[in-house]
Amino acid sequence: MKKGIKIIGVAIVVILIVAVFFGLFVNFKGIPNYTPEKINYQVNSSPESIQRGKKLVLSLCANCHINRETGKLTGVRMKDAPPEFGKIYSANITQDKTYGIGDWQDGEIVYLLRTGVKKDGQYAPPYMAKLPEMADEDINAIISFLKSDDKMVLADATPDKPCEPSILTKFLCMVAFKPLPYPTEPIPMPDTTDQVKLGKYLALNFECYSCHSADFKTNNFLEPEKSEGFFGGGNKPLNMDGQIVLTSNLTPDQETGIGLWTKGQFVKAVKSGIVDGQSSLQYPMLPYVHLTDKEAEAIFAYLQTIPPIKNKVERVIY
Ligand code: HEC
Numbered sequence: 001m002k003k004g005i006k007i008i009g010v011a012i013v014v015i016l017i018v019a020v021f022f023g024l025f026v027n028f029k030g031i032p033n034y035t036p037e038k039i040n041y042q043v044n045s046s047p048e049s050i051q052r053g054k055k056l057v058l059s060l061c062a063n064c065h066i067n068r069e070t071g072k073l074t075g076v077r078m079k080d081a082p083p084e085f086g087k088i089y090s091a092n093i094t095q096d097k098t099y100g101i102g103d104w105q106d107g108e109i110v111y112l113l114r115t116g117v118k119k120d121g122q123y124a125p126p127y128m129a130k131l132p133e134m135a136d137e138d139i140n141a142i143i144s145f146l147k148s149d150d151k152m153v154l155a156d157a158t159p160d161k162p163c164e165p166s167i168l169t170k171f172l173c174m175v176a177f178k179p180l181p182y183p184t185e186p187i188p189m190p191d192t193t194d195q196v197k198l199g200k201y202l203a204l205n206f207e208c209y210s211c212h213s214a215d216f217k218t219n220n221f222l223e224p225e226k227s228e229g230f231f232g233g234g235n236k237p238l239n240m241d242g243q244i245v246l247t248s249n250l251t252p253d254q255e256t257g258i259g260l261w262t263k264g265q266f267v268k269a270v271k272s273g274i275v276d277g278q279s280s281l282q283y284p285m286l287p288y289v290h291l292t293d294k295e296a297e298a299i300f301a302y303l304q305t306i307p308p309i310k311n312k313v314e315r316v317i318y
């Protein structure tokens, strides 16, 4: 009997020692490095692509990268990143050659946006957006804007603050989060005369599904419709005070989703954050002021076609 207890005791000590060494190993090894593919890519700028790119960057990138005091994309501390991921700072993505991305080739930018692997080979964890499905033309528009003479992106020598990812983030980047494959086929723009196709493109590429499905951890970036609880809400993004703001169910379920909403109510909620008879939608649901009515209506039309999910999400108002 005593001998049995002793063996268990020794086993526990051995397991603890292994765990501590494993933790130290993960912490020391850090986020994995990959060899970025050399992509032969030259951005093709025009006034139209820059304008389109500005809209995309304002809707998809600025919230994380903008310094709200200067209006420039010089990076900030991301107060809404889950604390268990560590201390996260977004990067300076202005054209400064030392601190920004002024010395990045177009091919290096496109490779990062598609796969999540930076110029130096480091993998950017899920707190940096990835655009595996976005049409080539829209990717071109984003890079056109980043290289334009708009004052948001002109060289600004604000130094980057390095992220301090937690052991958990490092561990997840070793075992779960991996770079996405670089597309092997051209990705065309959706047919904009087909409302549902346009709406699907926007709902998936403007990351609506990423917040509005069950959980960031179970989202499927390559096949978004296979994400758990696709558009059924209940995901738990944080506001700037670190409080959870549950996401709404946007499926056509009539009781718990938006099955009984009108097109007009939806467009107003998405573009101005106003829901009739309720207090305004809160951060991180930012009004998508740059979407046209036609685009917001298309998202609505698409959402009405997806499978309804019964999932009641109670709003928490702060
Ligand atoms: C949810 C927040 C978030 C969004 C949205 C986001 N980023 Fe980032 N971005 C980050 C963070 C955080 C880093 C730093 C990652 C790291 O160092 O590992 C980063 C890094 C980068 C870098 C690398 C810069 C460098 O010097 O290493 C580029 C380029 C970039 N982002 C461009 C973009 C573009 C373009 C978009 C929009 C399509 C975008 N980001 C959207 C958070 C975000």
Ligand code: HEC
Binding pocket: 202, 203, 206, 207, 208, 209, 211, 212, 237, 245, 246, 247, 248, 249, 250, 258, 266, 269, 270, 275, 280, 281, 282, 283, 284, 285, 286, 288, 299, 315, 316
């Ligand atoms: C960063 C996460 C995030 C993204 C991205 C996001 N949402 Fe939301 N959304 C939320 C949260 C959180 C709420 C609930 C806010 C509240 O309760 O105040 C919400 C609420 C809504 C509502 C209100 C629904 C209701 O029942 O009241 C609509 C409509 C909506 N979002 C549509 C969209 C669309 C369309 C997109 C993409 C263009 C989008 N959201 C992208 C987080 C997000």
